Amino acid sequence: MDQDSRLLDKTIVNTIPPLDLARQYQIIGDEISTAVQQVLASGRYIGGAMVQELETQFAAYTRVEQAIACNSGTDALYLALRAYNIGAGDEVITSSFTFFSTAEVITLVGATPVFIDIDPQSFNFDTQQLAAAITPKTKAIIPVHLFGYPADMTTVMEVARQHNLLVIEDCAQATGAMWEGQKVGSIGHVGCFSFFPTKNLGACGDGGMVTTNDPEIATTIQKLREHGSNIRYYHELIGINSRLDSLQAAILQIKLRYLDRWNQARHEVAQRYQELLSPIPGIILPQVLVPAQSVWNQYTIRIQQPQSEALEGLEGRSNLRDQVREKMQSQGVSSMVYYPIPLHLQPVYKNLGYQLGQLPHTDRTAQEVLSLPMFPEITPEEQQRVAYALKDALQEISSD
Numbered sequence: 001m002d003q004d005s006r007l008l009d010k011t012i013v014n015t016i017p018p019l020d021l022a023r024q025y026q027i028i029g030d031e032i033s034t035a036v037q038q039v040l041a042s043g044r045y046i047g048g049a050m051v052q053e054l055e056t057q058f059a060a061y062t063r064v065e066q067a068i069a070c071n072s073g074t075d076a077l078y079l080a081l082r083a084y085n086i087g088a089g090d091e092v093i094t095s096s097f098t099f100f101s102t103a104e105v106i107t108l109v110g111a112t113p114v115f116i117d118i119d120p121q122s123f124n125f126d127t128q129q130l131a132a133a134i135t136p137k138t139k140a141i142i143p144v145h146l147f148g149y150p151a152d153m154t155t156v157m158e159v160a161r162q163h164n165l166l167v168i169e170d171c172a173q174a175t176g177a178m179w180e181g182q183k184v185g186s187i188g189h190v191g192c193f194s195f196f197p198t199k200n201l202g203a204c205g206d207g208g209m210v211t212t213n214d215p216e217i218a219t220t221i222q223k224l225r226e227h228g229s230n231i232r233y234y235h236e237l238i239g240i241n242s243r244l245d246s247l248q249a250a251i252l253q254i255k256l257r258y259l260d261r262w263n264q265a266r267h268e269v270a271q272r273y274q275e276l277l278s279p280i281p282g283i284i285l286p287q288v289l290v291p292a293q294s295v296w297n298q299y300t301i302r303i304q305q306p307q308s309e310a311l312e313g314l315e316g317r318s319n320l321r322d323q324v325r326e327k328m329q330s331q332g333v334s335s336m337v338y339y340p341i342p343l344h345l346q347p348v349y350k351n352l353g354y355q356l357g358q359l360p361h362t363d364r365t366a367q368e369v370l371s372l373p374m375f376p377e378i379t380p381e382e383q384q385r386v387a388y389a390l391k392d393a394l395q396e397i398s399s400d
């Protein structure tokens, strides 16, 4: 055991979680309680002024004309696809290395997801592969700003213009992130946001938002989220029930005021990780290249696999990354794997016919990623413990 490890043993007091929303609540709890009580006393629980105010504030924050609140990030994506009449016979190009709902909604509206490989540096889809994936059936592109890191929107918009395609940004993990000085969600035709509690702007429950500069699309989405109707009992479309409730809107109004501070804190946490982890061999750290401005929803490193073992985990066996994760856990440091199985290899998408190895960077990345504890309130001492635990785990495994 080296000196770092001994220090680690002495300092274990409790487990460092991947994120800790209770600490955030300690800071803003009083404000939230007051707002919640006001809503409860008002007797107005769905829609109303709280939701409208949030929509106005969120539109201003994202620098768009309009924002339409809904029940989740998944619904935001679904409503956007529906508003543009994307459906049976259409293809939508996206990343396979994302949360399931990005592709799920494409299938839900009757269209077909087309997956392209990722750029292992940014974890986002490789925009150089967009053009080759376009067919006469292609209607839209969904760039995902994964882990808070904006996709290359310059290239996405250029390709979309050339081929007359729609761009629906999946901003679920990237509220506040910027590409070339523009907020994500204001660059494509629509932006789709999630307020799931683990996102940078999270509610105390589910919630979502669609942003757009197109007034017609905004009106259609307003109808679709409320049973195809914006005049009561007069239905022009088949929609869904996807309203945001007033309690969540009140909470989100408060949290929106803190968002830039929290994103800045995440940035500082990321900087500190870079310093602590850069001397450790065998791992690859995330790098943010201009003109991207990440909001660090996750701090995700790669545990480099020997080339020959690259696909072990996808075949159900434990790989190097999983071993590191277990050892860190036993030292009191939690970490997460986002995402262990890429979407093109999910059982439900077998019918699409993708093979293991067809999107090689995606397959390998799914094997190697490890997201370390990341939240605005994590302390430098805790980050030290994360670094020691990681270094220790790697050393132990290499000496086994």
Ligand SMILES: *Cc1c(COP(=O)(O)O)cnc(C)c1O
Residues within 6 Å of the ligand: 072, 073, 074, 075, 098, 099, 101, 102, 144, 170, 172, 173, 193, 194, 195, 196, 206, 207, 208
């Ligand atoms: C969270 C997330 C969604 C879905 O948002 P929900 O609010 O959970 O429905 C969609 N896409 C990505 C990339 C996400 O991370």
